[in-house]
Amino acid sequence: MFFYFSQLFSFLIMPFTICLATLVIGFFFIHRKFGKRLIFGAMVLFLFFSNSYISNRLMHAWEPAPRELETLPVYEIGIVLTGITNIDKLPKDRTYFNKGADRVTHALQLYKMGKLKKILISGGLGFDPIHPKSEAESLAEFLVWAGVKKSDLILETKAVNTRENALFTRQVLDQAGFLPMAEANLLLITSAFHMKRAKACFQKTGLYPDTFPVDYYASEPRLSLQSVFQPSVQSIFTWHRLVKEWVGIVVYKLAGYT
Template identity: 50%
Template sequence: MFFYLSQFLSFLAMPLTVVLIMILSGAVFIRRKWGKKILWTGIGLMLFFTNPFLSNLALLAWEHEYKSFEEIENHEIGIVLTGVTNLSKTAYDRTFFNKGADRITHALQLYRMGKIKRILITGGQGLNPVNPQSESEVLMRFLIMTGMPESDIMIEDQSKNTRENAAFTKVFLEKNSIPMDQEFLLITSAFHMTRAKGCFDKVGLQTETFPVDYYSHDIKFDLPGLLYPSPDSLSNWHKLVKEWIGLLMYKVAGYI
């Protein structure tokens, strides 16, 4: 019930949903004064949400600050949250990465640099699996292919959301007699780190954050970025609003 309520609220609050409702409502009631106001407000919001410069400012304000590899202390275990592969495309001899591949590639780099000694990947099949593979298994095979010893890779492959990532990771650590009084390195997308960190704090796991997979970029002033509408900007707002609603719902449910 909680999941479906969260999804419904996300749908209603999505920028594109709001804009379409306003434009369609305004068009239907165009002969009325308030109808015209709604229509023009919807058009104005569409220009706002498709502006690359404004969407980048919002991302810069929300995403966790970048950390260099050098400033990260050494940790025994780096915890990687999944959500970086396309499991909808079935293949058993390769990995189809999506935008979030930084989560696992930067974790591998941290391992090669000696910043972490082992990698724990947490994440299963998601909520609507189309094949028997879990994402943790897919990423483990990728790491082994790169030459990383299987003995340094651990997987938790039952979790379906961020809350379960934290809760099931704790159970995994308990079952494998891994000390939980240590600090773990939490690796996930910069826009998702606030919710992830909150969930791990809630279950009592101490973490240092290592945000990756940035959607924002350095501020620059150019004509396309300032004036040209972009569907990518609308997509970025979609991700932000979805994350904000997820964070709100997690707070209401007591997950963070």
């Protein structure tokens, strides 16, 4: 229930929605003094949230730093969290990647380098699916095509959120006999902005994986005329990612998921 509620109503707390609502209310009361103030406030908010220097600086501070590949030890299992494919695209004879493909391509690279012995992919059907193939199955097909042995793949196909990723991954590892042997030799692979919440969810289940953040939104902060004065739609999207993640962390904490 929490998953579906968050998918349907999370837009209400997003910066763009707040700016737009402020602007619409301001226009509705445009003949009153506070209406004009709301319009002015909405314009200021739009300029703030579309500033690429501010959004990039904030995201850069939030995302954990990347890890150098050569410094990594060998892990028994790399755990890849999904949410990176277009589940509404047909036909299902290929994998349609969205932003976040680094989660699986970097896992593939680590496997090819000998840093991962096996890859566990966690992810079910998502919200309102149009096809019964889970995201984990779709990504597994891609990895096999890319040269990963089927015997080196472990699939968890029920999870629809980060908490379930952690819970069901532990169940799959336990049922397959990998625990407690591999408990201290796991590598969690997910987007950098999402790593804090994901790691906390896994620790709540008693798993303490090492982490490998991927899919970075931030670049190295750099002051320039373009970043300071040119509005950017991508900056608003960056704010949406951050706000949604921050709210998710608070809600997960209150619900006892982390």
